[in-house]
Amino acid sequence: DRFRVQRETARANLYQSLVGEARAIRLARSAGYQAEAWQRLKLASEVETPERNLLQLRDEAVASLGDFVGQPPVTWPTFGANNYAVAYALVPQSELVAVGLTNGEVTFRKLATGEEVARHKHGDAGVFGLAFSADGKRMVTADDQGVASVWQRDSETWSKLHRFKTAASVQPGRVLANTVLLTPDGSQLLTSPMGTPAITLWSIEEGRSLIDFTGPNGELFFHAALSPDGALLVGVYRNIGAPGGFVVWDVRRHERLRSVPVTLETTLHIAFSPDGRFVSCGTVDGAVIFQTSDWERVLFTKGDVLYATAFSPKDSWLAQPSQTGKLLRIWDVATNREVTMLPHASDPLSSLFSADGEHVCAIAATVGQTWNLRGDATRKSLSGHTGYITQLAFHPAGHQLISTSRDNSIRFWDAESGSALGSQPGALIPSTCLSIAPDGHQFCTSDNRGEMQVWRLGESTLPTQIGQMPHGLGDYLWNSAFSSDGRVLAASGFQGVGVWRAKAASSPADSSDAPFEWIAKPTDALASSLSISSDGSLLAWVDSGAQVSVWDVTAGSRIALPTPISAYVPHGVAFLPNSRRFVVITESGQVHVWNVDSMSQPEFTSKSTPGQSPTGVNRNFRLSDDGRWLVIFGSTVTIWDMTKHEPLVSLPWSSSTVTSAAWSPDRRRLALGSSAGEVVIWEMDKIRSRLDSLGLAW
Structure with missing residues (x-):
């Protein structure tokens, strides 16, 4: 009897230990944690003990569903031996991202998977600048020696329209050594070679320069961005030993509007939000957010050296790739809170959200990785x-x-x-x-x-x-x-x-x-x-x-x-x-x-x-x-089985209160709404299928 009691106690302790480990792994929320947490739950479900609780195991397993951090990223195929990524841009009206390489090629990849679908040759020099028109039918590529080429897409091929000679980059070999921008209609080109005092506007049809945008004090510009509607141009400048900042111009009126100090020593990058309401400046200390209505600073996110930032088109999220930290940091600008830190396989220099906001990628010199922000497809977030x-x-x-x-x-x-x-x-x-x-x-x-x-x-x-x-x-x-x-x-x-x-x-x-x-x-x-x-x-x-x-x-x-x-x-x-x-x-x-x-x-x-x-x-x-099913909601969400008269499963929820719920007619989907304006759809069939792999399905 003594040995039997010891065995039962050991099994009970083992069960509780495994469940506790699974919970700790989930709460730590390291990238790709779900597989590790579920492995503990699988072992716990196989322990023969009266302590084993099916509902407890099911709830703990479901608690990690729908969380994209719990899923491992997709690692892209490499760019090739001795070939490095030095420019990047989304291809509008598609699911593709274009990456400029040091061998003079542009590789077109599916952002969600990194799969290469095409390559285009710019020239012998590397592609250090890359941009597209709003319809995706025009592309501009630029090297670090002062050559920018405009291309027109005809079916699946690109034909060169014009070749422009610009100033050479003062810092050749650097990522985005020659910033290039296209106006939304693709009729005009802007070039900003790194470390030069002017951003030049060109007429593509006429093949000539129209105006040089300059700062009030001869500032040297290191990166530039165009607002989504093409009306505003911003150019980042640096001052050694003094605050950097950016200059704002009205593109259509060819007028300088203002100079905005960032009050940090070195400003590296600037990007508009998709709605044009904000700009994000990447600096040596983190990201500084300004609102474009009055150009007042609204937020500073302390972090690492940021050579790039990117706004999500769907949420208030800002992606911040950290080269020194070897990670991608996601920040919620609306709440001023960090969403997560995603470890990267290398040293990411850039990041891009897909056009639908469902994926985010981080690109390093030799490899890219993509995270599916929808998680494991058991949960859909509806933003609006x-x-x-x-x-x-x-x-x-x-x-x-x-x-x-x-x-x-x-x-x-x-x-x-x-x-x-x-x-x-x-x-x-x-x-x-x-x-x-x-x-x-x-x-x-x-x-x-x-x-x-x-x-x-x-x-x-x-x-x-x-x-x-x-x-x-x-x-x-x-x-x-x-x-x-x-x-x-x-x-x-x-x-x-x-x-x-x-x-x-x-x-x-x-x-x-x-x-x-x-x-x-x-x-x-x-x-x-x-x-x-x-x-x-x-x-x-x-x-x-x-x-x-x-x-x-x-x-x-x-x-x-x-x-x-x-x-x-x-x-x-x-x-x-x-x-x-x-x-x-x-x-x-x-x-x-x-x-x-x-x-x-x-x-x-x-x-x-x-x-x-x-x-x-x-x-x-x-x-x-x-x-048959009853969902009880408020600070938590519990589904009750009315036929078996017992709880079925609890669904994870954020800190806000659930204020409304609705079942689809076939009971396959459950929609939840919150006091914070969140709307989420849970796929009940997919939850059951995932739980079945652990032997925990209802």
Whole structure:
């Protein structure tokens, strides 16, 4: 018996040790950590001990999903023996990046994989400058000896249009020794050889120089950038022993606007954000961010020597390749926090985000590496909202997600790819609730002025307004809901609950032109959470005292409840499909199921409290369309299996609060929105598939 007890104790300790190691590896968040953490969980799952907890293992495994840092980078094929990368640029209207090499060639690579798709010969000297027109049909290459060539793409080949003779770089052999820029339409060229006092504007068609942009005091320029619209030119200068800075010119008016000191000894690089609102200066001490509206400094990110920086087109992220640290640092400019540090195989000198913001690469002299910012495809982040997410809803066909926010917009997303389809800015200011009719042709929204409107969803991206719904429910509506046949619509607000019925085809039009007619107001008191039964015969809501009320829509009367039923606002009650049963989360976080026809006690009470979290009790929830899964959200996210009456899995979340959730009709996707404006779609099938490799699938 003593040996048996020792064995069991050893196995229990081994299990807890392996789980603890997996958690520590995840929290340390070293690049590519997921494989190592999952290896520990796999071993833990094989330990025979009563301590083994399937839900604990599953939650720990899922906690690392969707995190791109947990995935290893893709390492590119090399550039060739004794051949080095010295220039780089995205190829517009493509998924390619072009890299200038010291052997005089340009290699075209897929940014996501580093796979080479083509090579182009510039000349015998190395390609130290590289740029493209906005349509990607013109390219300029430049060496460090003062030769710049403009090329026109014809199908897959590049034909030389003009050859320009510029000043030679004062620092030949350096990365970007000759900065070249093309105006967006490709008609003009700007050249800035490193260490020279002028940035020259050339007419490509005329083959001649137009003007030299110079500084007020004969500054020597080491790098330059053009705003996305081609209106502004900035040139970086250095002063030994004194602050460096940059000069700003109006390109079209050929006018110098101002000189901006960076107040650091050496400024190396400058880049515009994709929207042109900011510039980032790479220096010997980190990155300095300026806003272009007034050229005031807004941020300084302390770091390493930065020969380049790059803004993401999708997020507020700034990539900072560190040659001395052999890593790529990602910084969130909006929050002024470091997102992560990604170790690089060599000494990266440059970084580029893909046009869709889904990938970032860092290029060193001999090798490039790419990170997939989507992570492992189990999670998609939808960028666009800037304010609190009030409601989310999937189209009944499942192909589209609609979101409303306090940022005064309604947005439409492709549920498969996560890409933005369009927005309805300022339609309702701001939107507070959202519901979609079961046929997918109409949806209803309201705003904090109390206006309630019905919209028509057609084949086009943006909807058209059908009409406004008078209601008398106050200035703020919490929720609205359709019956499954679309014939009954209900809404709740500060001054009660309203019920509408779809107008018959012969009903006369009223001044609102809304397709529904008012039939009842079950209560005048504040009501938040709201749910309507599938057949539209029953309505349940939660009042300001967290008490549930039930209304018989057909009889037009309230159903007396022999026992008070407590719930929570604003997402605290939901009817199960095709039944007279509804779900609530209690004050303690338990799941209760009640039957309208037998209300003396709950039909089901969960033994555990899935609503409990380390920071309190989460009582907001969303039920899947088939009634099988329940997501409980707030400071944490837990999915509850309604058929097995047990927790299924917990999903990782950031520090912001989850404010809204929606299930796709087939339950394959779960969308979550937060108080910080985040919208995320979790792919439940892919999560299950990944867990299956550990033997932890549900």
